[in-house]
Amino acid sequence: MSFISSLEKSLATSKFTITGELTPPKSASIEDILDGARLIKDDVIATNVTDNPTSRVVMSTLATCHLIEKQTGLETIYQITCRDRNRLALQSDILAANALGIKNILILTGDYITLGDHPEAKPVFDLDSVQLLWAIKRMQEEGVDLAGKKLKTPPKLFVGAAVNPGLDPIEPEIIRLEKKVDMGTKFAQSQCLYDPNVLGKFMDQISHLDVKILVGITPLLSAGMAKWMIKNCPGVIIPEEMIKRLKEAEDKVKEGIKMMVEVVSKIAPMKIAGIHVMVPERADLVAETVKAIKASGVV
Amino acid sequence: MIITEKKPIDEIKESLKDSKKVFILGCGTCATLSQTGGEEQVKEMAQLLRDKEIVGTTVAETPCDKRTLKRDLRTLSASLSAADTVLVLSCGVGVQTLAELTEKIAIPGLNTKFIGMTEHIGAFYQRCLACGDCILDETGGICPISRCPKGLLNGPCAGHMDGKCEVDREKDCVWVLIYKRMKDMGQLDKFRAFRKPRNYQISTSPQQIVWKKAQ
Numbered sequence: 001m002s003f004i005s006s007l008e009k010s011l012a013t014s015k016f017t018i019t020g021e022l023t024p025p026k027s028a029s030i031e032d033i034l035d036g037a038r039l040i041k042d043d044v045i046a047t048n049v050t051d052n053p054t055s056r057v058v059m060s061t062l063a064t065c066h067l068i069e070k071q072t073g074l075e076t077i078y079q080i081t082c083r084d085r086n087r088l089a090l091q092s093d094i095l096a097a098n099a100l101g102i103k104n105i106l107i108l109t110g111d112y113i114t115l116g117d118h119p120e121a122k123p124v125f126d127l128d129s130v131q132l133l134w135a136i137k138r139m140q141e142e143g144v145d146l147a148g149k150k151l152k153t154p155p156k157l158f159v160g161a162a163v164n165p166g167l168d169p170i171e172p173e174i175i176r177l178e179k180k181v182d183m184g185t186k187f188a189q190s191q192c193l194y195d196p197n198v199l200g201k202f203m204d205q206i207s208h209l210d211v212k213i214l215v216g217i218t219p220l221l222s223a224g225m226a227k228w229m230i231k232n233c234p235g236v237i238i239p240e241e242m243i244k245r246l247k248e249a250e251d252k253v254k255e256g257i258k259m260m261v262e263v264v265s266k267i268a269p270m271k272i273a274g275i276h277v278m279v280p281e282r283a284d285l286v287a288e289t290v291k292a293i294k295a296s297g298v299v
Numbered sequence: 300m301i302i303t304e305k306k307p308i309d310e311i312k313e314s315l316k317d318s319k320k321v322f323i324l325g326c327g328t329c330a331t332l333s334q335t336g337g338e339e340q341v342k343e344m345a346q347l348l349r350d351k352e353i354v355g356t357t358v359a360e361t362p363c364d365k366r367t368l369k370r371d372l373r374t375l376s377a378s379l380s381a382a383d384t385v386l387v388l389s390c391g392v393g394v395q396t397l398a399e400l401t402e403k404i405a406i407p408g409l410n411t412k413f414i415g416m417t418e419h420i421g422a423f424y425q426r427c428l429a430c431g432d433c434i435l436d437e438t439g440g441i442c443p444i445s446r447c448p449k450g451l452l453n454g455p456c457a458g459h460m461d462g463k464c465e466v467d468r469e470k471d472c473v474w475v476l477i478y479k480r481m482k483d484m485g486q487l488d489k490f491r492a493f494r495k496p497r498n499y500q501i502s503t504s505p506q507q508i509v510w511k512k513a514q
């Protein structure tokens with residue numbers, strides 16, 4: 001069997017898959033992200049590259065993915081949001097991604113524009129994530145664009161989406177994931193998870209869906225960070241015990257990573273495909289977290 | 300109705316800095332109902348502009364209707380002809396209708412905010428974006444186009460928290476409201492439906508509806 005990407009192959013053949021995440025630099029030099037890519041290269045099968053995350057302007061994801069792959073050999077997962085581009089721009093970027101040799105794509109609606117550093121900009125949202133997935137499905141399966149016009153060479157990308165197991169109510173999120181899977185989503189990466197019980201319940205609720213789940217893992221680096229996330233990150237549920245441990249710990253980063261190793265040991269048997277490790281602006285901690293998880297033998 | 304908001308008085312004074320003789324025109328419909336351009340507010344504005352010569356004031360029945368505005372202005376032709384500027388306390392449609400009917404400088408005294416529902420005076424809520432293709436039958440009578448900042452059509456994004464929107468935690472996530480209502484109504488099947496991208500061609504500006512006369 002032939003696979004589009006190493007990520008697809010890993011999800012089909014390995015017991016446990018680990019992906020990472022990098023944010024393009026607010027800079028005109030690619031050097032500022034290559035070190036991060038080299039740091040995590042041996043620890044992850046592929047890395048997400050975010051698309052103007054939290055609506056802040058950074059280098060174009062498409063160019064960053066290409067340069068990371070070309071200069072470090074690390075496979076990328078091209079994140080694309082519906083916030084900044086209309087259906088024409090989205091489709092042309094997707095065609096370009098394929099031409100540049102990018103193999104994986106992750107579709108997101110995108111954070112709202114007023115949450116970022118250009119709050120006065122015009123939000124686009126011509127499509128939502130489900131509609132963009134539909135567009136890609138048509139491009140790949142029917143060889144046509146959204147207007148029904150034939151593509152000389154259709155793209156061939158391994159397509160993913162995002163999911164948030166901690167939302168309340170959860171049913172609309174499950175329905176949305178059903179739609180995403182209907183529209184060709186093969187893997188879904190989740191919001192950061194700290195409470196294994198939340199995931200256990202969620203995995204039971206989506207057992208009818210043929211989709212590989214990569215669970216979001218972000219080590220908590222301080223009690224303050226944990227409290228901030230509870231208040232500001234939808235669907236993030238952090239057990240009180242974790243905050244207590246962080247308060248008491250001498251080396252909070254080490255404790256944060258240790259707690260993630262424990263979480264992974266509990267969720268690994270839950271029919272998940274693996275984990276997605278994200279630490280904003282800290283590729284070194286992505287590498288350290290993955291190394292700690294692997295060294296512990298829990299996966 | 301069209302919900303309007305008073306412009307800051309300093310901004311109005313700046314717009315009127317070259318005007319000497321001002322006529323103030325209010326709106327007897329939406330701006331009267333939202334208390335931004337009724338009798339009271341026109342009187343109040345005349346007070347605030349004491350340093351100008353106010354040559355006349357009126358509250359027209361519907362300044363957005365060329366026929367009635369023309370009729371109402373006719374009765375005021377003497378005072379209106381003395382004015383160099385008309386300050387209009389109505390939505391932008393009233394300002395433009397006035398500008399089409401007279402040679403006077405038309406200055407807006409209000410900002411036009413949205414098409415909304417009035418709960419009580421001082422509590423107005425946007426409910427329609429005039430998208431031109433109503434889907435309220437598919438969404439439990441609750442509009443995601445005007446009430447979801449992203450205008451999503453396939454359910455909530457993952458940004459809702461305690462039923463509130465990621466963009467403003469004071470506001471309800473409209474898709475959570477739609478979900479709850481449709482669930483209560485036994486319409487989750489309809490909620491699940493995939494909705495295709497919107498057709499923006501039908502709402503290209505400027506919109507106009509002109510009935511064709513029967514042959």
